[in-house]
Structures are given as structure tokens and as C-alpha cells.
Amino acid sequence: MRIPLDRESPTPLYSQIAAFIRTGIESHTLPAGMRLPAIRKLASELGVNRITVETAYAELEAAGLVAARVGSGTFILPPFPAYIAGKGGHDILSPDGISFRNTNDAPWPHWQQGVLDRFSHLPAKPAIPLNTHHPDTHIISLNSGNSDPALFPLDEVRASLRDTLRQEGTAAGEYADMAGYMPLRRTISHVLADQGIPAAVEDIIITSGSQQALALITQLLTVPGDTVVIEAPSYADGMDLFRVRGLNILQIPMDAEGMRADLLEEALQQHAPKFIFTMPNFHNPTGMCMSGQRRRQLVQIAAAHGVPLVEDDFVGDLRYEGHAQPALKALAARGACFYMGTFSKMLMPGLRVGYMVAEGPVRDLLIRCKRLHDISSSGVIQRALYRFVSVGRHRTHLARSCSIYRKRRDALLEGIAAHLPHGITVAPVTGGLFAWCTLPPDLSATALEQAAFKRGVAIAAGTAFFLNPAEGDRFIRLNFTPHPPDVLRDAMRKLGEACNDIQKGGAA
Structure with missing residues (x-):
């Protein structure tokens, strides 16, 4: 050389x-x-x-x-593309959607490639956006997992924050108790009791949203290589969390009543899962509500095999019709079921306040793990939320939200019937945020997602909610809560046009 x-x-x-x-x-x-x-x-x-x-x-x-x-x-060594940083360079997209920078700058250290290799099973780009509205204001977003921020009681929350800082001063800025601010935990206990869910104050742990509650439970109960049971389809970020932990994920198909009990029984006989994760109320993504009989079967099967239940009740109180079913937590023996809830869907996602109910010796371990994660959730936010939330105020805000969202659900269903092709069916929408649609054989969810975006509508393809994405290519999820009825009807008109584009071969 x-x-x-x-x-x-x-x-x-x-x-x-x-x-x-x-x-x-x-x-x-x-x-x-x-x-x-x-x-x-x-x-x-x-x-x-x-x-x-x-x-x-x-x-x-x-x-x-x-x-x-x-x-x-x-x-x-083969070139290791640097993540795009700053201005300049030529942007390229990898097959999994990460944006890289093709540049003559010095590359990132080689160990970073090793980290990427370790997490190659984790989708590089989350399939579901966090924000309710698309940055492009011309896009009608039906693909998020949040409710309408316009309904959030901003003035009242602002007043609660102001009063907290004025009356409590520096005390509000101290670290909160690891398990959470005791008055807020007491209020949550009362709210849950009002819903028929037993929860002693000492068993309630405040978390940074229900996602952190699930992460803490997963960290405590599993090690890489363990198996967990979930529904098929299931919560996308939950599946990604389990992937990061190196877990084997076993999906159990659903029928009209919820997770199939016969297949669950068979799976528990063949495997030894560490827990069963389920959303019995207005399931994400299908919006379905588990029947009372199926809930009792699920609790009995889990108890017979000594497997804990993890119940995510993220929008269980957004019911538009029918009668509430008992929570799994109310049916299970003490200590047999973890219960998770959140204020994000009813108040503000940015508050990042959720909670879980955990009984027995594991409760103290979860509190300890919580400290290792983030020391404690924001004391200021917890104190302000305590000032805002009460059983009566919670009922009032809930009733108002349900009334508005029921009208939006009706508008979406009317729009589907008026504008979408025959052959598209919708699962019953008795509550929650989502309409789960099954497409006819000549429509692909992946193709429709792209065609709809060109028409100005963002939808969530069902591929994001299955371990095997191909299983979800006949489904789409539509979130009707962020938009008023006229916008939803317009969105369905545009979605119908996108379906026609595909069926005529224009966007296939």
C-alpha cells in the first residue's frame, strides 16, 4: 500500500x-x-x-x-450509517424506516452497531403515533391512541397547578413518595371503589402512565426467554416492550366474547407463562368488551394454573351503551391480578399519570423497582391532580366525554355505511376509542393505509397489532374520538375514495 x-x-x-x-x-x-x-x-x-x-x-x-x-x-468493516444529525448530508431510509445520514463525517463508534443488532427485532419506527393530530393539518388523523385534547379541562388543571404551587410552595417540589402522593392514592381508591374495584390505598402505586406500570410488572416477573400470553391482536407498544425484554410472546386469538378460553387452557397446559396480559374493557385495538362469562372463565383458568393476570383498563369507563362488566380484579382472588389504569385518556396524556393495584409481597418490590426507574413520579403533577380529581368531578367529566364521544362514534359508523365499500364489517363499538374494521378480500390494510394517506386520512393498519403482521392485513383501526362528526364523515368519504383507488387498480 x-x-x-x-x-x-x-x-x-x-x-x-x-x-x-x-x-x-x-x-x-x-x-x-x-x-x-x-x-x-x-x-x-x-x-x-x-x-x-x-x-x-x-x-x-x-x-x-x-x-x-x-x-x-x-x-x-462494512460502513455503519450514522443517524442523521444536524444539517447537510444525504438522507436515506433503511428498509425498516430509520432515517440515516450518508456522509463523509466520522461514523459513530462501532459498538453502536452491536446495540442495533441486539434490538433488530424491535421495529425501528413505532407504528402508532403519540400525538392525536398529524403535523400536516390537512391530514385527518384516525390512527392515534388518544382521545380529544380539546375536551381536556385545561383551565381547571391550570388552576390546580397554580393553587398547588401557591399554597404548598417548596414542599410541592420535593420528591414524592415512591409509591405516590398519599392523598391522590386515597382519591384513586375511592374512584375505583365507585366502579366496584377493590383497591386498598396501600396497594395503589402511582406510575408514569400505564405503560410504566406494565414495564415494572414485566421487569419484576420475567427474565429473557420467559413466555407471556396476550390476545391476538394486541396492544402494539406492549408487544414491543415484551420484545425488548427478550420474551417469548404467545398470542391467543379472540372471538366475540374476548380471548378464547379453550385455546388459553390449551396454551397454559403446554407452556408455563409468567403472566397473562389482557384488556377486557374496550380492547385495543378491536374495541371489544369481554363478556362476563368469559371474564370468569379467564380468572378460573389462570388460578388453576397459578398464572397471574395483568389487567389493563385504560378506557374502561368510556362506555356508550350496555352495562359494565366486573373487572377481572374484582373477580380474582386477592393478589392474583394486577390492575392498571390511567388518567391520560380522560385528562391529558402529557400529565403521564397512571396507577396500578398490586397486592402482597410483590407490591413492595414494584415500589422499589419504580424508584430505580425514575425515583418517583412528579410530585407537583400528583398534587395538582389530587386537587382536580374527586369522585364527583370524575363522574361529571366522564358523563360529558361519553356524551360527546357517543355522537362521534355514531357519525363514524354512519360514514362507514355511506361511503365505504360493501363487505367491510365493523366490530361492535359499545365504548372506548376505536372502531375495528374487517376488510373484504380485495382490500389490503397496508395498501389502504398508503392510499388513504394520499387522500388526506391517516389510519392504523392491523399489521401493527399482530406478531405476524400478515395476519393483520385484513383489518384497520379507526380512532373516532379526536374529531367532531362532520370531520369524521368527511374522513370516511375520503377513505371510501381510497378504497375505490385500490379496487380500480390505481393504488394497488
Whole structure:
């Protein structure tokens, strides 16, 4: 390898050698996999000390450009694309949707590639957006998991924050109790009791949303390689959490009453799962409500096999018709079921306040794990929320929200009937946020998601909610709560046009 060296330059010789090889790697004149000359051989050819070449190679290895293999030599590594950062560079998209930067800047350290490899099973881009409204105001977003922020009692929450800071001063800025602010926990206990859910104050743990509650339970009950049982389809971010933990995920199909009890029984006989995760009330993504009989079967089967239940009741109180079914927590023996809830869907997602009910010795372990995660949830927010939430106020806000969302649900269903092709069926929508639609054989959810976006509507393809995405390509999920009836009817008109585009071959 002929490397021009300027021995009069103030730049050290090892830096000149490293810079020459780096330029060759970045310009692809030195291809990935090529073996660099042996250190002794190159030092002899260049007339330099062996240490000089060793230092140059070490600099290249630290930059992630080469790797030394004992007994084999030093080899040029495949290019490791840097995440896009700042301005400049040429943007490219990898197949899984991550944006990278193709640039001549120094690459990221090679260990970062190892981290990416370890988490290659985790989707690079979340399928479901966090925000209710799309950044492009011309897009009608029906693909989020949140309710309408316009209904959030902003003025009252602002007043609660102001009163908290004025009356409690620096005390509000202290760390809250690891398990949560006791007056708020007491209020939650009263709200749950009003809904027929037993929850002693000492068994309530305040979390940063129900997602953190699920993460804490998963951390406590599982180790990589363990199995957990969920529904098919199921909550997308829950599946990603289990993937990150290295768990085996067993999906049990659903029927009109919920998770199929016969298949669950069979699965528990063949496997030894660490817990069963379920959303019995207005399930995400299907919006279905588990029947009372199925709830009792599920509790009995779990108890017979000694498997704990994890019940996520994220919108159980948003009911538009029918009668409420008892929570699994109310049917299960003490300590046999974890119960999770959140204020995000009723108040503000940004508050990030959820809670769980955990009984027995595991409760204290969960509290300890909570401290290791984030010390404690915001004391200021908890105190302000306590001032706002009461059983009476909760009922009033809930009744108002249900009345508004019921009208929006009706508008969506009317729009589906008026504008979408025959053959599209909708699961019963008796509460919650979502309408779960089954498409006819000539429509693909993936294709419809793309065609709808071109027409100005964002929907969630069912592929995001199955371990095997292909199983979800006949389904779409529509969130009707963020928009007024006229917008929903317009969205269904545009979605109908997108269906026609595909069926006519224009967007297939």
C-alpha cells in the first residue's frame, strides 16, 4: 500500500497513515472486508516505526472503520450509517424506516452497531403515533391512541397547578413518595371503589402512565426467554416492550366474547407463562368488551394454573351503551391480578399519570423497582391532580366525554355505511376509542393505509397489532374520538375514495 507521507509536516505520521486509509474507506476505493497490510510489512514499506502503524490502525479501529482479528489481521468493516444529525448530508431510509445520514463525517463508534443488532427485532419506527393530530393539518388523523385534547379541562388543571404551587410552595417540589402522593392514592381508591374495584390505598402505586406500570410488572416477573400470553391482536407498544425484554410472546386469538378460553387452557397446559396480559374493557385495538362469562372463565383458568393476570383498563369507563362488566380484579382472588389504569385518556396524556393495584409481597418490590426507574413520579403533577380529581368531578367529566364521544362514534359508523365499500364489517363499538374494521378480500390494510394517506386520512393498519403482521392485513383501526362528526364523515368519504383507488387498480 503506497501512502504518501510528508515527513516535514507537523501532522504526526500515524495520523497521516490513518487519514489516508480513512479516505480510501469512505470513498469505497478500499472495500469492506479487505485485509489491510500486516503492521510489520507496512512499517517496512513506509520506512516508519512499527509503533507508528500500530497507532494508526488503533485510531481507525476506535473510529469503527476496521477490526483486528487475532491471528488473522486487520480488516475493513462494512460502513455503519450514522443517524442523521444536524444539517447537510444525504438522507436515506433503511428498509425498516430509520432515517440515516450518508456522509463523509466520522461514523459513530462501532459498538453502536452491536446495540442495533441486539434490538433488530424491535421495529425501528413505532407504528402508532403519540400525538392525536398529524403535523400536516390537512391530514385527518384516525390512527392515534388518544382521545380529544380539546375536551381536556385545561383551565381547571391550570388552576390546580397554580393553587398547588401557591399554597404548598417548596414542599410541592420535593420528591414524592415512591409509591405516590398519599392523598391522590386515597382519591384513586375511592374512584375505583365507585366502579366496584377493590383497591386498598396501600396497594395503589402511582406510575408514569400505564405503560410504566406494565414495564415494572414485566421487569419484576420475567427474565429473557420467559413466555407471556396476550390476545391476538394486541396492544402494539406492549408487544414491543415484551420484545425488548427478550420474551417469548404467545398470542391467543379472540372471538366475540374476548380471548378464547379453550385455546388459553390449551396454551397454559403446554407452556408455563409468567403472566397473562389482557384488556377486557374496550380492547385495543378491536374495541371489544369481554363478556362476563368469559371474564370468569379467564380468572378460573389462570388460578388453576397459578398464572397471574395483568389487567389493563385504560378506557374502561368510556362506555356508550350496555352495562359494565366486573373487572377481572374484582373477580380474582386477592393478589392474583394486577390492575392498571390511567388518567391520560380522560385528562391529558402529557400529565403521564397512571396507577396500578398490586397486592402482597410483590407490591413492595414494584415500589422499589419504580424508584430505580425514575425515583418517583412528579410530585407537583400528583398534587395538582389530587386537587382536580374527586369522585364527583370524575363522574361529571366522564358523563360529558361519553356524551360527546357517543355522537362521534355514531357519525363514524354512519360514514362507514355511506361511503365505504360493501363487505367491510365493523366490530361492535359499545365504548372506548376505536372502531375495528374487517376488510373484504380485495382490500389490503397496508395498501389502504398508503392510499388513504394520499387522500388526506391517516389510519392504523392491523399489521401493527399482530406478531405476524400478515395476519393483520385484513383489518384497520379507526380512532373516532379526536374529531367532531362532520370531520369524521368527511374522513370516511375520503377513505371510501381510497378504497375505490385500490379496487380500480390505481393504488394497488
